[in-house]
Amino acid sequence: MILNGKTLVITGVASGIGAELARLARFQGATVIGVDRNQPQLSLDAFHQADLGDPDSIATLVSRLPERVHGLCNIAGVPGTAPAATVARVNYLGLRLLSQQLVGRLGQGGAIVNVASILGAEWPQRLELHRELAQISDFAAAQAWLEAHPVAQATCYQYFKEALIVWSFVQSQTWLREFGVRLNCVAPGPVFTPILGDFVSMLGEERVARDSQRMLRPALADEVAAVIAFLCSDASRWINGANLPVDGGLAASYV
Numbered sequence: 184m185i186l187n188g189k190t191l192v193i194t195g196v197a198s199g200i201g202a203e204l205a206r207l208a209r210f211q212g213a214t215v216i217g218v219d220r221n222q223p224q225l226s227l228d229a230f231h232q233a234d235l236g237d238p239d240s241i242a243t244l245v246s247r248l249p250e251r252v253h254g255l256c257n258i259a260g261v262p263g264t265a266p267a268a269t270v271a272r273v274n275y276l277g278l279r280l281l282s283q284q285l286v287g288r289l290g291q292g293g294a295i296v297n298v299a300s301i302l303g304a305e306w307p308q309r310l311e312l313h314r315e316l317a318q319i320s321d322f323a324a325a326q327a328w329l330e331a332h333p334v335a336q337a338t339c340y341q342y343f344k345e346a347l348i349v350w351s352f353v354q355s356q357t358w359l360r361e362f363g364v365r366l367n368c369v370a371p372g373p374v375f376t377p378i379l380g381d382f383v384s385m386l387g388e389e390r391v392a393r394d395s396q397r398m399l400r401p402a403l404a405d406e407v408a409a410v411i412a413f414l415c416s417d418a419s420r421w422i423n424g425a426n427l428p429v430d431g432g433l434a435a436s437y438v
């Protein structure tokens with residue numbers, strides 16, 4: 184029962200990794216408050232419908248959440264088959280906004296876990312751009328910066344997962360000092376969830392065929408959920424600013 188007594192806010196709770204984490208976290212003793220744009224088909228302690236790409240919807244959500252929580256798991260996301268502006272708002276800008284608004288309620292010993300991706304692995308190639316964007320903490324100002332620095336539709340998913348990893352690294356230093364809150368990412372390889380097919384359309388058959396020769400199989404969602412649960416637990420209390428691969432060794436195979 185490694186999450187006994189903890190209250191976790193889990194986004195993307197209606198499907199895939201988020202739904203598996205909610206089941207596991209409740210089994211491990213947590214109180215789970217789920218968030219999604221869709222109604223979940225599982226038991227939760229509370230559920231709030233919200234569009235996590237919309238600042239007004241996030242403000243309403245935050246006003247409904249308790250004053251004290253212990254963990255925030257930012258799992259909701261859209262694939263790169265969605266319009267680039269939506270990918271930016273949901274996978275990056277909205278995730279940051281929700282985290283900024285909740286970090287003060289997490290307090291000493293709290294944890295935030297973001298779901299990045301193996302597809303964010305090339306962040307060092309665009310580090311300066313991602314660092315510049317990470318410094319612009321305001322949602323609208325960051326959106327304006329993105330209008331001046333447009334991101335190609337074909338690679339927007341990769342770009343915003345890279346940006347998320349860099350923002351998490353940067354923010355993890357200040358939030359641990361200021362609030363006692365740890366901030367980490369997990370970087371899954373392919374996972375059997377409803378959006379796996381979108382990744383095949385996004386990356387093309389050739390890349391997918393190459394990757395499938397390098398790995399035994401895609402992950403099951405519960406295999407990723409277990410790592411997120413660990414990163415929310417006190418057992419990981421000295422892990423901060425990490426981007427943990429959960430990919431069966433796929434990223435390592437590119438060395």
Ligand SMILES: NC(=O)c1ccc[n+]([C@@H]2O[C@H](COP(=O)([O-])OP(=O)(O)OC[C@H]3O[C@@H](n4cnc5c(N)ncnc54)[C@H](O)[C@@H]3O)[C@@H](O)[C@H]2O)c1
Binds near residue numbers: 195233
């Ligand atoms: N499936 C994979 O192969 C894979 C690999 C690496 C990373 N990821 C990441 O894992 C995370 C979870 O994805 P999944 O595979 O479980 O997919 P999924 O589609 O099963 O779950 C995503 C959930 O996010 C919710 N969501 C999407 N947009 C939203 C919005 N605007 N507001 C509120 N909720 C919204 C969806 O309704 C859905 O319930 C995503 O961030 C994704 O990028 C997935």
